[in-house]
Every structure is written in structure tokens, then in C-alpha cells.
Amino acid sequence: MSDIEQYMTQVGRQARGAARAMSRAATAAKDAALRAIAAAIEAQQAELLEANNKDMQAGRDDGLDAALLDRLELNEARIAGMAEGLRQIAALPDPVGGISDLSYRPSGIQVGKMRVPLGVLGIIYESRPNVTADAAGLALKSGNAAILRGGSEALHSNQAIARCVHAGLEKAGLPAAAVQVLETVDRAAVGKLITMPEYVDVIIPRGGKGLIERISAEARVPVIKHLHGVCHVYLDDEADLEKAIQIAFNAKTHRYGVCNAMETLLVAEGIAERVLPELSGMYLEKGVELRGCQTTCRLVPAAKPATQEDWDTEYLAPILSIRVVKDVDEAIDHIAAHSSSHTESIVTENYTRARRFLREVDSSSVMVNASTRFADGFEYGLGAEIGISTDKFHVRGPVGLEGLTSQKYVVLGEGQIRQ
């Protein structure tokens, strides 16, 4: 066994042991740990900034681009944000141990479901060091142990945050091994992490599409993955035009580089002439490049013709593809063919079409008369999220504390035996 395999086996064994202690930890102890970690992060601000400075310097020396350096940077506001996020997680209800659907059966036994932690989470992420605190907090509150593998460029920052996490866990009497941040940047560590089902129950990759596809292909444990967001807004011909324009504008321009931004606008032909000229003027003024179908290009002279590829592209940029469709059926068909099953929204006042869109569109979030930008754990009231699952299995959409748990059956009897 190589050194890295030995190291990972030890990490895995410690995590498995800690997971058992975490699964039965009292809510008060977990909340105390979260608040102690928040306090440690605030108290260690100088050390965190110093560690981050090393990473930033190395990043500049390595020629990281401005966007990456921005994600890598910790400053006073971001450190305060990490502490605040942990206190918010402490304030959320504890999902573990909740029993639902407890009911009597004809045999006399009472059957229900108890919410339980998944066990050991393997979380793999890139650059942003504040994910270390967020992920540790969500894992801890949901009663799981976690093995965190951050980006190599953030190694010093992540280790400094890890020290705060361990101090907080120990202060609350919980095992420090409940959250382990890998101390190696060897890529073989990831290879081992995703192929040791005896120690790891689920892998959660956060990062670019390349990372996630590689991990999904090679993992031998379940993966909760967030692939990409080709999100659609459909403006129905029975839409309230003012709402239609506001939602379509907000969904594209509120932020460009996010997975819940709209990438394709579908417009019913019955309102295209009334909506597209005004809306495209707003987009163009904002600097959004428009790529459209034939009808769109006729109505919006500034739009370029869209290629077949455009309908499947997540731009993450001020670019929008626009297609005029006949009706809600053609919109649903377009979405079925091109969506990444992340988030889609219909704007309509028509009751039946709203209901059909909600039922028939197979995406992790389906909306009526709201901007796709609302697809987010905080906006949904989950308190925090570890990612947005574009899978259907286990959990779909924003993944909060509940998504990091499972349910087991509990049976309460008075001596019942099978006849």
C-alpha cells in the first residue's frame, strides 16, 4: 500500500469511528461546537489572514487568473461571513432523530421513520476556502463525519480553518476527527477517497464540470452531484407582460456566473411581438449578447442567429439564447430536449398551463411567475446548502441538512411475533 493509501485509510477509519459518536451527539453539543468554531474563527482572524496571504502569494506567483484569486481570497468580511454562517446553522432545527409517520399496523406494531445521518461525507471542492467552514458546519449539524478535500491552492487557508474547527469540536466534547481536512495535495488522495465505500458513504463534489464528471465516472460510492444549469424561462401568451419582462430580465442579468441564471428564453409566438422588442432593448443596454431563432432575429435585428449548440450551452456570461415557440407544449418539449434539469420557470396567468408546467417539467426546481434566481438553499428556507443536486436519486435541488440524512424504520411493539 502506498503512503497516500495508508494515510487515506487512517483518515477513513478515524472518520468512521467519529461518525458513530456524531450520530448520537446531543443537539446542544453540536450547536455548542458550531458556536465555538465561529468564535475561534473570529479570534483567529489574524492567523487566517496570514495563512490566506501565503496562498494568495503562491497563487499570484503561479499566475492564477483574477477570478480564481478573488475566490481564493479571505478578508475581514468573508471571515465574518463564515462565523455568521456557522451561527445560522446552529440556529437551524436538528434533523437527526426526528420521527415521522408513526402509525399502528393491524399486527399491533407501531411503525415510523427516524431521520438519521448518512455517516461519512467526502466533500471535494476548489479554491474558495470558506467552503471548508460551511461544509464542516453542515456535516456537523446533520450528525455526519466529514473528510474535506479543498483545492491545493487554498491549502494554508484550509488548514488554518481546520484548526478552528477542531478547537470548536474539542471544546464541545466532540471528536476532532468528525471533520478532517486532508493535509495532502496529492491527487491520488482523491482517487482513494472516492473508492473506499467501507469508510465513505457519499461523495459531494463542488467545482467545475470537469472535476464532477471525473469523480462521477470513477467513484465507487454514491455521488450527490451538481452538474450544470441550462435554465429556461417560458413566457406564455397569457402572461402578465410586466411580470414577464421583469422576471426574464432578472433571471438573466441579476448575476451571470451562477448556475440558476437563465440561459435560454422561450417566448410564446402570441406575445413575441409585444415582449421581445422592449425586453431585448433592456438586455442590449445591459450589454447582453442575444442569439435567437429565425423569428427572434426578425423581431430583434441586433440578435445573431443561434446555432444548434446554443440551446445546450450554459453560458455563465452575458449571453442569452432566445427561441419563439408555438405554445406551452412546444416549450415543455424544448425544455425536455435541452434542459440540464436544474431550474425552469413559466410566466403565465393561465391556471391549467401553470399546473401542467409544474407537473410535466422534470427539473430539480420548477417555478411559476418567479425568477430562476430563487433556486437556492437560503431562498428556500433550508438555512444553508452544500450544493444543488441535479440528480434525481436521494435528493434533488438545493441540498441542506435534510439532504445529508436518510431515514430508517423504527418499530415499537409489546412482544409481537409474526403469525
Added chain:
Amino acid sequence: MSDIEQYMTQVGRQARGAARAMSRAATAAKDAALRAIAAAIEAQQAELLEANNKDMQAGRDDGLDAALLDRLELNEARIAGMAEGLRQIAALPDPVGGISDLSYRPSGIQVGKMRVPLGVLGIIYESRPNVTADAAGLALKSGNAAILRGGSEALHSNQAIARCVHAGLEKAGLPAAAVQVLETVDRAAVGKLITMPEYVDVIIPRGGKGLIERISAEARVPVIKHLHGVCHVYLDDEADLEKAIQIAFNAKTHRYGVCNAMETLLVAEGIAERVLPELSGMYLEKGVELRGCQTTCRLVPAAKPATQEDWDTEYLAPILSIRVVKDVDEAIDHIAAHSSSHTESIVTENYTRARRFLREVDSSSVMVNASTRFADGFEYGLGAEIGISTDKFHVRGPVGLEGLTSQKYVVLGEGQIRQ
């Protein structure tokens, strides 16, 4: 592409198309299909028996053992059972489309979760042809499409049942491709089925440990698996002795070859002398071989010494391993080390220990004062089950209609945009 790959790709494409139609099928249409399939199965009894007769003859020629031949056999009672099972599924509530937790958020949007089908199920099973009808029924009612791969020894029987399924689907106006029973016995078909995530959303293997381990190792789609059941009963020293003896006897001897039968009995040392002599007499009279720890062998002279391997063995036979433990802590530790996380039961009148056992034992079913034999979809009120998941991911324990669905977020707004 080989012929078999081409065939499987076509099957997959048809299933994906049918899945979309099934996901929006009305409850009434699905129930009508289930009842029409039941009627077809009854009407085609002679044809089913004739097809089964071919399989039985081939099985005898191939030298299948008596147990396998018994599982393979269809008779009038089993055919009636299939039809009855389908009518029971028709009578269950439709899980699809149910919306829960719909609540307003500070932004004014209303957020909830809608239950949706998983999509396409790939179900791989052995010998028993009635699984074809059960699996088709559960897939259909939960709004999924299914690709079924039965055992090669049951090919004629399964094809005959498939004809009834298709007749019923068509009668109800649903696509026949919603349930496809593979017409090939080529093992390469399974290899392709478990590695085409573009067409298959989840694999459910039912069969021996070897089959399930091979599929889990090679699958490139999620697997809901039922590995094995090393189930424990712990008799606490504050147990009601009468209940303790009845439950321990029932859990082992009600049926031997089932996954929820007890394989290891744990007895608190405080009651071992009062319980073990009487209980072991009952077991021995029933022909159960006893293998025990040192203390057990002292109290029960007929018991052989258990080896280390015994504590991890699923006998599926009239054999029981018995260990005397100090207390509930040692029982929970033994279970954590040796259980397959299927089903465990504590017999006690002590409130605190019952609560601790329920919370701390990490199994798909955890019981107090009830026989492990109750771990079953029918007994739990699921109506039917497609298997018992020993995984924690997605679903744990008996998997009924709800386990074959996921939840997506739905957002209802009046024009809200992100600020």
C-alpha cells in the same frame, strides 16, 4: 456496436420516451392498467401455465435443484396471487404529484416539494417469474418506466407475463414500452443495462449476494441494493422474560431462508441463566443448531463453540449463534461490528435503553419488543415492496412506491424577482 448493444440502446430509448408519458399519466389510467393486467393474467392462465411448463421442463433437464424449481414454478394459486397483488397496488394511493411542505418565504414566493418518479428503473432478478408482475406493477403505479431482466431459466414464463402487462397497458391507453421485459438471455445485456445512465436512472438487483455484488461493482448508475441480513435480537436484563422467549424463538424459527430472520441472539448476562436453558430447549426441539460463546456453551451443553466467522454469517438455515453480553452497550457494540444493517430488535421494559437502542443502532429497521420478521413492506403498510434496501442512500429498509420516487422543488410566485 454489437447486436446486443444495439438492442439495449433501442430498449433504453423506448423506455426513456415511455417514462415521460408515465410521469404525467393520470392516476385513473395507471390504476386501470393495473386492473387490466390482473384480468389478463387471470384470463391467460392456461397460456401462463403452458409457458411455465416449458421452463420447468428445461429446468429439470438442466438439473436445477428442487428449491430453484420450486421458485420457478407457476401454479393456479401463484397466478391468482400475481393478479391479487396488482389489484392491491391499484388500491394504494398514488405517490406521484403529492406536494408537501408548501410554505411562504420572506421574499413572497411559496416553496414546496412535489413527489416525482425516478424515471427508468432497471430491475434484474432471478428465477421467480411472479417478480415480473410485481415489479411491473410497482414501476407503473409510481409513474416510472421499467426494463426487466429476469432469470434465463424463466424466459418463457416471463415473456408470457409480459404479454399480459402489455395488453393491460394498451387497454388503458398507456405506452407498452413502459414495461419492457428483455427477450434475450445474453449476459452482455445486463452489462449494457447497468452502464447506460442516459437511459436508466436506477438499477434494482434482486437475487443472490454474488449477483448484487457484481452489479454494484460494475454499475455506472445508482443501485438500490439489498445485500444480506445478519439480524440480531438483544434480550436485555430488564426484558419481560415471556416476551423475550417468544420473540427470540419467532425471529429464528418462523422462517429460516429469509433476510429478516435472526442469525445472532445477544443475551444480557443478568438474565442468561434464566432464559437460555428454556429457549435453547425450544430451539433444539425444533432442530436448530446452536453455536455459542463460552458462557453460552456453559449454560447450554448442546451448543457448539462459535467461531469468529459465525458472528458475521447469514445462515439462512436452522443455525443460530448466541452470545452473552454484559449490557446494552456491549450489545450495541457487537451489532455495530457485525450487523449487516438490516434489522435489529431489543427486548426490554427499560425506557432509556429502548430509546438508546432505537437511536444508536444504525440499521434499516430498529425494533423494540417485536420480532425481526416484521421487517417487510406489507407489514409496514407499504402495500408491496420491490426489495429491502440495506444502503443508507436514497432509501433504507423496505422499498415501496415512495422509494421509487424523488422530490423536486416547486415555487409559486406572483412575479417575484431576486433583489
